Amino acid sequence: MSAFGRRKAQRLARADGSRKGGLDERAAAVVRLLNGRARFCTASSCSGRLVLAQGSAADANSSEIQKKNCTWLMVTHETCTQGDVMTALEKATGDAVFKFEPFVLHVLCQELQDAQLLHSVAINSGFRNSGITVGRGGKITMAVRSTHCxxxxxxxxxxLMVSEEYIEFLIHIANRKMEENIRRIDRFYKHLELALKAAASANDSPPEETEKNRSVYIHRRKRKTIQEQDVHTSPKDHNEELEPEDDIESSLDIFAEIMI
Known part of the structure; x- marks a missing residue:
């Protein structure tokens, strides 16, 4: 067993240290898909949640979040109602904050190319705050994150410092964010499945077939570059991001190239 394989086995054997003590149902499929591959090991995850959290008055003036002194008055991984929030607010004795926290996933990767594959999938799925870090000892971590908090x-x-009408408006916005979060998780899972299959196919191909695929990929990229040079776009066009719904199959050549 490789050194990464031993670290993965040790980590997966640990008890779950989260408050919930187990996987969120909506994140479970993604976690199992990654842990079923030898080159990946999930470190932490949350499928996204709506939280009403309370800290002390001192914590509210602090520049750091004091999680140890935080009390959850309400938490759900689904959409919520105004009644849910108002009932929870009755228990507030300090400074209560309503939050929407989107899907987050941290994955340990055997090689940098593995993290690059996950990063490409995450970006194409709408998680555009995702990134890769390399720690001491060469530990490579890929974080799937979003910005719609x-x-x-x-x-x-x-x-209570706001009106009930404002709370109703706030919950409407938060629920819309949760619904978009769910759609992004579904896209991420589907795109990840396709990318892992493409990478596996590339690794299983004979050397001459791999070289042929590489040549086709390079040819396509050159042709695309030439076409882009012939098209005059406005400055606005250069600043626009691709929509998350972009077809992942058009990027499979990139995933295969990363894993070769």
């Missing part, structure tokens, strides 16, 4: 203070020292 939400955090709004609602009470101060137990006193």
């Amino acid at each position: 939400l955090e709004v203070p609602l009470t101060h020292k137990g006193k």
